[in-house]
Amino acid sequence: MSGGRSAMLRRVRAALADVPADERPDDVPVPRTYRRSHAGEDVVGLFADRLADYGAHVSRTSDPATAIAAAVTRRSVGSLIVPDGLPIGWLRPGPWRVLRDDPPLPVAALDGASGVLSTAVAGIAVTGTLVLDAGPGQGRRALTLLPDYHLCVVPAARIVGDVPEVLARLAPDAPLTFVSGPSATSDIELDRVEGVHGPRVLEVIIVDDGKEPPA
Amino acid sequence: MNTPHDSVVWLGVPAFPEAARSALADTRLRANLRKATGTIREKRLAATGELDDWEELRAAGAAIKRRVLRHLDRYLEQLEESVLRAGGTVHWAADAAEANRIVTGLVTATGEREVVKVKSMATQEIGLNEALAAAGISACETDLAELIVQLAGDRPSHILVPAIHRGRAEIRELFRRRMGDRGRPAPHGLSDDPADLAEAARLHLRDKFLRAKVAVSGANFACADTGTIGVVESEGNGRMCLTLPDTLITVMGIEKVLPSFADLEVFLQLLPRSSTGERMNPYTSMWTGPVAGDGPRSFHLVLLDNGRTATLSDPVGRQALACIRCSACLNVCPVYERTGGHAYGSVYPGPIGAVLTPQLMGVGQASSLPFASTLCGACYDACPVKIDIPEVLVHLRAAEVDAGRGVLPKPEALAMKAAAGLLGSPRRLAAAQRAVAMTGRVLARRGSIGRLPGPLARWSATRDTPAPPPESFRAWWRRTHTGTSAAEADR
Ligand code: SF4
Numbered sequence: 001m002s003g004g005r006s007a008m009l010r011r012v013r014a015a016l017a018d019v020p021a022d023e024r025p026d027d028v029p030v031p032r033t034y035r036r037s038h039a040g041e042d043v044v045g046l047f048a049d050r051l052a053d054y055g056a057h058v059s060r061t062s063d064p065a066t067a068i069a070a071a072v073t074r075r076s077v078g079s080l081i082v083p084d085g086l087p088i089g090w091l092r093p094g095p096w097r098v099l100r101d102d103p104p105l106p107v108a109a110l111d112g113a114s115g116v117l118s119t120a121v122a123g124i125a126v127t128g129t130l131v132l133d134a135g136p137g138q139g140r141r142a143l144t145l146l147p148d149y150h151l152c153v154v155p156a157a158r159i160v161g162d163v164p165e166v167l168a169r170l171a172p173d174a175p176l177t178f179v180s181g182p183s184a185t186s187d188i189e190l191d192r193v194e195g196v197h198g199p200r201v202l203e204v205i206i207v208d209d210g211k212e213p214p215a
Numbered sequence: 216m217n218t219p220h221d222s223v224v225w226l227g228v229p230a231f232p233e234a235a236r237s238a239l240a241d242t243r244l245r246a247n248l249r250k251a252t253g254t255i256r257e258k259r260l261a262a263t264g265e266l267d268d269w270e271e272l273r274a275a276g277a278a279i280k281r282r283v284l285r286h287l288d289r290y291l292e293q294l295e296e297s298v299l300r301a302g303g304t305v306h307w308a309a310d311a312a313e314a315n316r317i318v319t320g321l322v323t324a325t326g327e328r329e330v331v332k333v334k335s336m337a338t339q340e341i342g343l344n345e346a347l348a349a350a351g352i353s354a355c356e357t358d359l360a361e362l363i364v365q366l367a368g369d370r371p372s373h374i375l376v377p378a379i380h381r382g383r384a385e386i387r388e389l390f391r392r393r394m395g396d397r398g399r400p401a402p403h404g405l406s407d408d409p410a411d412l413a414e415a416a417r418l419h420l421r422d423k424f425l426r427a428k429v430a431v432s433g434a435n436f437a438c439a440d441t442g443t444i445g446v447v448e449s450e451g452n453g454r455m456c457l458t459l460p461d462t463l464i465t466v467m468g469i470e471k472v473l474p475s476f477a478d479l480e481v482f483l484q485l486l487p488r489s490s491t492g493e494r495m496n497p498y499t500s501m502w503t504g505p506v507a508g509d510g511p512r513s514f515h516l517v518l519l520d521n522g523r524t525a526t527l528s529d530p531v532g533r534q535a536l537a538c539i540r541c542s543a544c545l546n547v548c549p550v551y552e553r554t555g556g557h558a559y560g561s562v563y564p565g566p567i568g569a570v571l572t573p574q575l576m577g578v579g580q581a582s583s584l585p586f587a588s589t590l591c592g593a594c595y596d597a598c599p600v601k602i603d604i605p606e607v608l609v610h611l612r613a614a615e616v617d618a619g620r621g622v623l624p625k626p627e628a629l630a631m632k633a634a635a636g637l638l639g640s641p642r643r644l645a646a647a648q649r650a651v652a653m654t655g656r657v658l659a660r661r662g663s664i665g666r667l668p669g670p671l672a673r674w675s676a677t678r679d680t681p682a683p684p685p686e687s688f689r690a691w692w693r694r695t696h697t698g699t700s701a702a703e704a705d706r
Binding site for chain 1: 247250251254255265266267268271272274275278279281282285286287288289290291292295301307309357358359360363379382383386409410412413416417420421424425438441443449450451452454455457458459469474476477479480481483484487491493494495496497498499500501502503506508509510518520524525527528530
């Protein structure tokens with residue numbers, strides 16, 4: 001079979017001989033009668049419940065600095081990766097070593113860190129999903145992937161109801177990661193095991209101040 | 216290691232009736248399968264039942280796919296343009312050999328000898344691992360189930376849980392004996408607790424992820440308007456492969472393109488709920504070309520035809536290309552539940568495999584696949600993109616019957632035509648199938664039939680088509696499946 005771009009496109013066109021030449025893509029109707037959101041009134045409460053369903057540790061606070069310090073202390077975190085752009089004041093000094101990604105940390109250092117603290121660009125209530133876009137307070141993707149403990153602090157104002165709403169807000173030119181609970185597998189006799197390659201512990205703190213955090 | 220050759224159709228695997236017979240005798244396999252399909256089925260029902268507009272979402276998903284397929288040329292050109300704009304490179308591969316040549320060339324150019332892989336049906340379909348091995352490059356599967364299958368020198372048996380045919384004790388033995396050959400050995404005193412086994416895989420693969428310079432992935436979606444590619448997964452091995460290496464090569468069937476990024480709002484609801492029965496799978500990664508300072512520095516997208524344009528050319532069979540590989544149709548299929556995936560002898564098992572494999576290949580044991588169904592319709596009801604699998608099955612069966620017509624003497628031709636019109640009736644269908652089997656065998660020369668006329672011509676132009684199976688699936692089922700009444704088998 002002859003390869004190459006034009007030959008393949010030619011075969012595609014030949015295969016579509018039954019499609020009228022003047023038909024345009026928009027002439028094929030797509031019914032968009034589905035809901036924009038399945039969330040009710042209490043979007044933040046739903047987000048917390050749905051995340052907890054996945055086995056994530058979820059708490060709500062209006063005092064992120066205290067909640068973060070308590071979480072990191074409880075986990076006995078020795079070294080914590082902190083991406084650029086996290087709100088000043090979120091992380092108090094403590095008995096943990098702070099690793100900044102400037103200059104970029106080698107993978108061995110990321111692998112050796114006991115945890116990472118990040119925020120998320122958005123949350124999806126119905127699916128209990130955190131959305132990371134490598135923006136401020138999140139850093140490049142590897143930072144929130146290699147450490148075994150991911151502490152994600154999300155301002156309540158960034159939580160939307162459902163998948164269609166969040167996609168409308170996102171800029172696809174940034175690398176996007178949707179995180180819905182800790183990594184998991186059911187590959188062995190369908191027994192669910194939490195924590196394969198991604199962080200085995202996902203902890204989420206929802207900041208209930210109704211405002212965006214100061215950058 | 217002597218790994219069997221993976222391709223759409225596994226050469227050397229017996230045709231469905233024979234393969235299914237031995238699968239049915241394997242009680243462990245049947246017990247595992249029943250548990251697996253039953254559990255996933257219940258989860259899926261709960262997850263889909265939660266959305267009161269599930270039918271509307273299905274309708275939208277089906278319509279978007281229909282739009283894409285009817286205008287595939289345009290969307291592929293747009294996708295290419297978008298990926299190029301984002302800094303990626305696009306390659307076009309007409310068939311498995313060309314795709315393998317492209318990927319092997321790209322890996323060789325990096326100077327690397329090892330690649331990490333994210334579970335991808337497209338690369339299984341083309342037998343990429345074997346092609347890389349032939350070029351001295353080892354491909355490491357990183358999905359837990361795929362790793363199990365790879366260590367065993369085995370074949371996947373389910374789209375979603377490919378190692379469902381293996382028990383925990385077997386997996387422990389496999390890890391103990393084989394992991395050391397491919398890198399970090401299994402920890403001493405490994406138990407058969409799934410958590411311990413997963414931990415062993417984590418340690419084994421972590422070494423590889425940290426060193427990996429080249430990754431090969433598949434894709435669940437590609438957005439034509441933005442050039443964004445999406446991979447949906449659970450374990451995090453996908454994120455590792457998509458993030459840590461310098462070079463990322465994604466092999467994607469041309470039918471995976473979506474018109475726009477916004478269309479993901481439909482598929483990111485349909486896929487996880489249909490597939491694993493979750494509201495959302497643990498990880499979904501989306502990227503638009505390489506990003507400075509974050510992840511791979513170079514990104515290659517290989518667009519794969521390999522029988523897809525042939526499938527596209529059949530206006531009825533075309534809909535099989537809408538498949539988003541959720542595996543819901545496998546889990547509801549009474550035939551699949553009893554025989555397992557291996558009996559289908561293909562990368563694509565179950566109801567979707569029964570319609571996709573013969574269309575992609577049209578040769579080999581695939582000729583018995585359209586008959587590997589009771590036409591009960593459960594697959595259609597379960598399919599999130601509303602592929603009418605029974606319709607395509609009947610269509611493919613009729614095509615086989617039609618194919619005989621042109622070369623048959625007149626009375627037989629009339630009989631065939633009559634049979635083709637009766638395929639909707641199970642009892643008469645059974646009679647028709649027996650007739651096809653008999654006449655087909657009369658026609659067969661040295662076990663194969665020459666070039667077929669009519670719609671099957673493209674299937675047989677380059678290869679001989681094997682004779683229809685001597686025993687239809689239904690006849691076999693009736694004869695061998697004890698405990699099933701004739702009425703049930705005829706459903
Ligand atoms: S045919 Fe439908 S149900 Fe079956 S795997 Fe494909 S999308 Fe899922």
